[in-house]
Amino acid sequence: MKITDIFKKKSSSDVAKDRLKFVLVSDRANCSPDLMKKIRSDIIEVLSKYAEIDMDGIDISLTQMDTEENGKTVPALYANIPIKNMNHNSK
Numbered sequence: 292m293k294i295t296d297i298f299k300k301k302s303s304s305d306v307a308k309d310r311l312k313f314v315l316v317s318d319r320a321n322c323s324p325d326l327m328k329k330i331r332s333d334i335i336e337v338l339s340k341y342a343e344i345d346m347d348g349i350d351i352s353l354t355q356m357d358t359e360e361n362g363k364t365v366p367a368l369y370a371n372i373p374i375k376n377m378n379h380n381s382k
Contacts, residue, residue: 309352322353322366330368338372345373 331351338344349372356367 327351327353334370334372338374340378342377343375345375348373 331349334351335344335346335349351368351370351372353366354369355364357364
């Protein structure tokens with residue numbers, strides 16, 4: 292993956308694939324879309340106390356991660372949250 296790939300716009304098919312992956316992982320993790328919205332909201336609320344966040348670039352999702360024990364996969368929360376500026380005077 293190149294650094295320029297981060298700034299490319301996703302095609303509608305890529306967005307659809309990402310949504311499908313999210314639905315599948317959410318289902319396996321027994322995490323409803325409403326719960327994911329609440330988690331996202333809480334993360335943004337907490338981070339906003341300490342940093343100015345680029346709301347358009349936020350990517351929070353569930354993914355699968357291999358464990359070292361037993362070779363099983365478990366759900367993992369992935370968060371990519373671009374920070375515009377750090378708030379040095381936290382609330």
